[in-house]
Structure formats: structure tokens, C-alpha cells
Amino acid sequence: MELLPILIIPAAIMLPPVLITALVLRYRRARAEMRYRFLLQLAESGVALPNTLPGEAPPQDCDRRRALVLLAGGLGLGITLLALPLDFPRGHPVAELWGLGILPVALGLGYLGNWYLSRRGGGHG
Known part of the structure; x- marks a missing residue:
């Protein structure tokens, strides 16, 4: 019975920052994929690409x-x-x-x- 609080309390403390970090990284990855998809569409249509990536x-x-x-x-x-x-x-x-x-x-x-x-x-x- 003493082992249960020793495992649950640290897990409850560490889980929210890990989840927040995972959500932020997932959001950034989705934004980067959308940006690169847009640049790929521009390149396929024959438009000259800018020197710096938009949004960066x-x-x-x-x-x-x-x-x-x-x-x-x-x-x-x-x-x-x-x-x-x-x-x-x-x-x-x-x-x-x-x-x-x-x-x-x-x-x-x-x-x-x-x-x-x-x-x-x-x-x-």
C-alpha cells in the first residue's frame, strides 16, 4: 500500500508538463507541415520561392x-x-x-x- 502513493504522486506531477509539451510540439509540427505544403504548391505552380520561409x-x-x-x-x-x-x-x-x-x-x-x-x-x- 505504501508503494502506490510513491508512484501516483510523481506521475500526477509529471504528466501535465509532458502532455503540454507534446501538444505544443504536435501543433508546431502541423504548422510546419502546412507551411511546407504551401511552399510545395507554390513551387509546382512555377512561382519563384522567397529567400526566407514565410512565417519563420x-x-x-x-x-x-x-x-x-x-x-x-x-x-x-x-x-x-x-x-x-x-x-x-x-x-x-x-x-x-x-x-x-x-x-x-x-x-x-x-x-x-x-x-x-x-x-x-x-x-x-
């Missing part, structure tokens, strides 16, 4: 967005692990795992540096 904006500041998400996620993970009052069975506190937040922070700093350098190089050249 060129990515601008993607590295900055990724950097900010990773920085915030890494800091949030580190602070959350520091604040958790839980202990492992052998007596070690969960707060000792705060360093797991360093990896996303370092990746975010790398993306931020890449965004800054590409922006700086693109303006002069």
Missing part, C-alpha cells in the same frame, strides 16, 4: 534569451537546493548539492559572451 522570423538574440534562461535556472536551482531542509538517509543535507546550479550558470555565461561578441562583431563588419 530570423532568430534574433537567441543566445541572449538562452543565456538569461540558463542563468536564472542555475541560480534558482542552486538557491532551491540550499533552502531545502531535507536530509539524505546517511545524514548528509540536500543543501550540499547547491553546486549543481553552477553548470547552467556557466553555460548561460557562455551564451551571454557569445551573444555579446557576435553582436559586437556584426555591428562593425
Whole structure:
């Protein structure tokens, strides 16, 4: 009887984000298929295709967005692990795992540096 809540509660918590992600990915795939079908019809009718695909904006500041998400996620993970009052069975506190937040922070700093350098190089050249 104790095994049932251990399995149901995590499944109930993880199921909605998985379903939302699946629905979003399915919607994007359907939109992309419609776009490509439209382009195929244009090509078959002999119309010159545009250089950029309709509906797809060129990515601008993607590295900055990724950097900010990773920085915030890494800091949030580190602070959350520091604040958790839980202990492992052998007596070690969960707060000792705060360093797991360093990896996303370092990746975010790398993306931020890449965004800054590409922006700086693109303006002069």
C-alpha cells in the first residue's frame, strides 16, 4: 500500500508538463507541415520561392534569451537546493548539492559572451 502513493504522486506531477509539451510540439509540427505544403504548391505552380520561409522570423538574440534562461535556472536551482531542509538517509543535507546550479550558470555565461561578441562583431563588419 505504501508503494502506490510513491508512484501516483510523481506521475500526477509529471504528466501535465509532458502532455503540454507534446501538444505544443504536435501543433508546431502541423504548422510546419502546412507551411511546407504551401511552399510545395507554390513551387509546382512555377512561382519563384522567397529567400526566407514565410512565417519563420530570423532568430534574433537567441543566445541572449538562452543565456538569461540558463542563468536564472542555475541560480534558482542552486538557491532551491540550499533552502531545502531535507536530509539524505546517511545524514548528509540536500543543501550540499547547491553546486549543481553552477553548470547552467556557466553555460548561460557562455551564451551571454557569445551573444555579446557576435553582436559586437556584426555591428562593425
